[in-house]
Amino acid sequence: MRKRLSTILVLAGSAALVWCATVWTGAALFEKYQARQWNPPAAATVPVSRAARAAPVPLAPPKLHDVIAWIEIPRLSISTAVLEGDDDVALDLGAGHIPGTALPSAAGNIGIAAHRDSFFRSLGGIEPNDRIRLRTQNGDWDYTVESTRIVKPSEVGVLANSSQPELTLVTCYPFHYVGAAPLRFIVRARRALLMNAENTP
Secondary structure: OOOHHHHHHHHHHHHHHHHHHHHHHHHHHHHHHHHHHHOOOOOOOOOOHHHHHHHOOOOOOOOOEEEEEEEEEEEHHHEEEEEEOOOOOHHHHHHEEEOOOOOOOOOOOEEEOOOOOOOOOOHHOOOOOOEEEEOOOEEEEEEEEEEEEEOOOOHHHHHHHOOOEEEEEEEEEEEOOOOOEEEEEEEEEEOOOOHHHHOOO
């Protein structure tokens, strides 16, 4: 009996060590992946009106799963990488840029999605006038939340392009639904007048 108990304890301990090593390795690989893909730039203080007139820095089209931006919603403590694509791999690592929508820092409607039970877990608490920041290789861009709405998955018009620089966040709804959620929670925001306005004299 003692021998059997010892064997069980040894096996349980080995399993725990393997699990810890796997978690640590996964986190380390993700950090290396982020560093290799893109390092967030220092905060910029250029007014958007000037930046809009200046020629944007030419960037190669992103490849699937490239880190193309960093999204921050300070009041909700949301801070995560934005990867190109909205498949399972991208959404397991961070938020995903929805293909076919404008790229971060470009004019148009930028679509970003993330899981309601991971990186967008607190998104349900967002309110009008909250600030959202996208950090990109072209600089930092602030957006002001204008509205939220709940739609069916088939209502893809929320991602329609716009002549104005806008940001649309998408996650499943209800937030505490068990299983595949039947609806989508949509946040619409518009680019603020100043990039990093709080740092601008």
